[in-house]
Amino acid sequence: MxxxxxxxxxxxxxxxxxxxxxxxxxxxxxxxxxxxxxxxxxxxxxxxxxxxxxxxxxxxxxxxxxxxxxxxxxxxxxxxxxxxxxxxxxxxxxxxxxxxxxxxTARRTAAVSVLAAQRLAPHTRGPLLIVGAGVQGKAHLDAFADILQVREVLIASRSASSADALARHARSMGLKASVVQDANAALADCPLAVTCTPAHGVVLDSLPRPDAFISAVGAFTPQMVELGSDLCRHFAQQGAVFVDTGDASHEAGDLLQAGLDVSRFATLADVLAHDTQRPAGPVLFKSCGWAGxxxxxxxxxxxx
The missing domain is CATH 3.30.1780.10 (ornithine cyclodeaminase, domain 1)
Known part of the structure; x- marks a missing residue:
């Protein structure tokens, strides 16, 4: 040594x-x-x-x-x-x-979300809605600001102190930041969104705007959930759903609880290998984590 x-x-x-x-x-x-x-x-x-x-x-x-x-x-x-x-x-x-x-875990998860947004999001400059103001929320804020040059963030969290702290961090980076009480209402103003909560229950269930991109990273077991089932089915029927890897077919609680066949969704590797074009309609990227x-x-x- x-x-x-x-x-x-x-x-x-x-x-x-x-x-x-x-x-x-x-x-x-x-x-x-x-x-x-x-x-x-x-x-x-x-x-x-x-x-x-x-x-x-x-x-x-x-x-x-x-x-x-x-x-x-x-x-x-x-x-x-x-x-x-x-x-x-x-x-x-x-x-x-x-x-x-x-x-x-925080930095590689945020990097994967940004890479998916680079390739799939209709609009990559924001505003960005962050649901969940913990470690993953901060990592996603930093990554989206660094790579996509997002300059405005809206933050929703069950913890007011955590939301305020993340907003202060965003402002220290020169970003415009505000704390919102209703994540579903804020979704209408944000073409970019990430959900990075402890996944104890649904935090987003309103229908997205037609040009929305959501990266959902908080739920990584079949029992965990952040997105409502109707919302997940809306993405599958009216837009597009992508997953980080094939392991999501048995790990993506949001999609599994919505009754969707997760194995039919393209992975991030598929997107890169086939140079997938940005799809029409709203895009959901479901990330469950992977040792790769x-x-x-x-x-x-x-x-x-």
């Missing part, structure tokens, strides 16, 4: 994952035939939590994300997602980095 530090804090992890580089690496990974991503293992824990084990590899790098998801921590000072991403060199077997798991996104983050961190 070298003398170089390999255990990175949250801030050090974020510094290794600038959004432009992370987006480029995600695109490269989706075209890399050497990438292997087995299905993640989810171990239920006493008290309603879960342990996620998410490995992936390519020709040079192997990594595993090991995190706990503790819904009971929502609304407390403890994070709902905690853990690490351990990165290994395949040739030597040497451990190269240990990244902060929640930071990797964490591998892209690991590759980005090593390159930095």
């Amino acid at each position: 070298t003398d170089s530090p390999i255990l990175l804090s949250a801030a050090q992890t974020a510094a290794r994952l600038p959004y432009p580089a992370l987006l480029q690496e995600i695109e490269r990974l989706l075209g890399d035939a050497s990438v292997q991503v087995p299905q993640r293992q989810v171990l239920p824990l006493a008290g309603g939590g879960s342990l996620f084990v998410m490995p992936a590899s390519d020709r040079r790098v192997a990594m595993t994300k090991l995190i706990t998801f503790t819904p009971a921590n929502a609304g407390t000072t403890r994070a709902t997602i905690q853990g690490d991403v351990v990165v290994f060199d395949i040739a030597s077997g040497e451990r190269r980095l240990v990244l902060d798991g929640p930071t990797v 996104w964490d591998l892209a983050a690991a590759r980005t961190a090593l390159a930095q």
Whole structure:
């Protein structure tokens, strides 16, 4: 082992994952035939939590994300997602980095949402509606402002203090920001929206505008939900639905609870491989998470 530090804090992890580089690496990974991503293992824990084990590899790098998801921590000072991403060199077997798991999860999820918006959203400059003002809400605000140059955000959250804090953060970046009480009403004013809540229940159910793009990232198990069933069916019938990976066919609670055949929806890899044109009508991008996104983050961190 070298003398170089390999255990990175949250801030050090974020510094290794600038959004432009992370987006480029995600695109490269989706075209890399050497990438292997087995299905993640989810171990239920006493008290309603879960342990996620998410490995992936390519020709040079192997990594595993090991995190706990503790819904009971929502609304407390403890994070709902905690853990690490351990990165290994395949040739030597040497451990190269240990990244902060929640930071990797937040930044790679936001980067995937932005990449989908770049390719599929009818209008990419906003205003942007953010539903959920936690870690993912902040990451999406930062990513959409950095990559898509969004300059106005509307923020809806069950926690007024969290919404106010995220609005202050947006203003510190030079953005116009306002807190809204009714996310459904605000949807009419926003061609871009992201839902990144703990997914305890439906937070959006009004019909979208014809040029809407929604990235829904909060629900990543069949039991979780953020979007109303009628809303999901409206996208499928009047617009288009895309998913991050094929694993969404058994993970996308919003779509599964709406009775939709998720396996028929194109993935982000399909979009890139076929250079899919922006579809007519509203677009829903459903993201459930994938260890491949964490591998892209690991590759980005090593390159930095």
